Amino acid sequence: MRIATIEVQGASRVVIIDEAGEQYWDIADVVPEFAGDMLDLIKAMPHPGQQLKPVGPGQPLAGVRLKAPLNRLDRNLFLVGKNYHEHAKEFSGSGFDSSAQVVPSAPNVFTKPASTIVGPHDAIESHPAVTQQMDYEAELAVVIGKGGRGIRKEDAYAHVWGYTVVNDVTARDLQKQHGQWFLGKSLDTFCPMGPWIVTADAIDPTNTRVQCWVNEELRQDANTADLIFDIPTLIATISAGIELKPGDVIVTGTPVGVGIGFKPPKFLKAGDVVRIAIDGIGTIENRVR
Numbered sequence: 001m002r003i004a005t006i007e008v009q010g011a012s013r014v015v016i017i018d019e020a021g022e023q024y025w026d027i028a029d030v031v032p033e034f035a036g037d038m039l040d041l042i043k044a045m046p047h048p049g050q051q052l053k054p055v056g057p058g059q060p061l062a063g064v065r066l067k068a069p070l071n072r073l074d075r076n077l078f079l080v081g082k083n084y085h086e087h088a089k090e091f092s093g094s095g096f097d098s099s100a101q102v103v104p105s106a107p108n109v110f111t112k113p114a115s116t117i118v119g120p121h122d123a124i125e126s127h128p129a130v131t132q133q134m135d136y137e138a139e140l141a142v143v144i145g146k147g148g149r150g151i152r153k154e155d156a157y158a159h160v161w162g163y164t165v166v167n168d169v170t171a172r173d174l175q176k177q178h179g180q181w182f183l184g185k186s187l188d189t190f191c192p193m194g195p196w197i198v199t200a201d202a203i204d205p206t207n208t209r210v211q212c213w214v215n216e217e218l219r220q221d222a223n224t225a226d227l228i229f230d231i232p233t234l235i236a237t238i239s240a241g242i243e244l245k246p247g248d249v250i251v252t253g254t255p256v257g258v259g260i261g262f263k264p265p266k267f268l269k270a271g272d273v274v275r276i277a278i279d280g281i282g283t284i285e286n287r288v289r
Helices: 038-043 086-090 152-160 173-178 231-238
Strands: 002-008 009-018 023-026 065-067 077-081 109-114 138-144 161-167 191-198 209-214 218-221 248-252 273-278 283-288
Touching: 009 191, 023 173, 065 191, 109 231, 138 209, 138 231, 138 273, 152 231, 161 248, 161 273, 161 283, 191 283, 231 248
Parallel strands: 077 248
Antiparallel strands: 002 009, 002 065, 002 191, 009 023, 077 109, 138 161, 138 248, 161 191, 209 218, 209 273, 273 283
């Protein structure tokens, strides 16, 4: 099932989208007592694929603005660096990696504020006064449904509400200059997300294709089978001492093919269009402004 946030007459609405991406049903019509946003829905319904059943004809999606599915979070997103084998090698050889390890021995977890989130077709600001080395990172994101602390790997998937697409936009010069990743990852508009959330039963996250194009040039093309640390490991690692909460987002890492991996690097500039697709979820496309 696909669950999205749309804008109709200036108001945000949480809706179910059909498999063809052509029609939608308002959650408020399916669950009459519901009047919240996506975060409220996640907290109220840990298993939406079983609880939400659209009835009757939907409304046309054409011409309706898709917003970021989760545009309100209780806290920062959790992200994972160097989590694909080939990207770890690429990043290690780029000169932007301050660590000695090529392949990390434990997940490299950092955060990005929710204020960076924009919609699946919104503009990405180029921030020319702050960075001249803006990069793209196509990533599969996990949305937590059932919270918990000390979650075991074997129980981890029971805590997943769904999956979405994220572009972890990064200012590489800030990342390198400051020796930590928060500032380089956290400029406004640096987290395009969408086009919706697919419920946990909709895809196999262990075998899903992740692709990214810049101006129609295919830059990234990989499978989540190349992840160094799988989703259960990430959930177990983060939740070991931090209670995960409904609506938390874990962004699982990017595959080989980012801009810094080319010689010379291929950084983004104003006017570039970045398109990211993940099988079973959908596509986001954002222009750099």
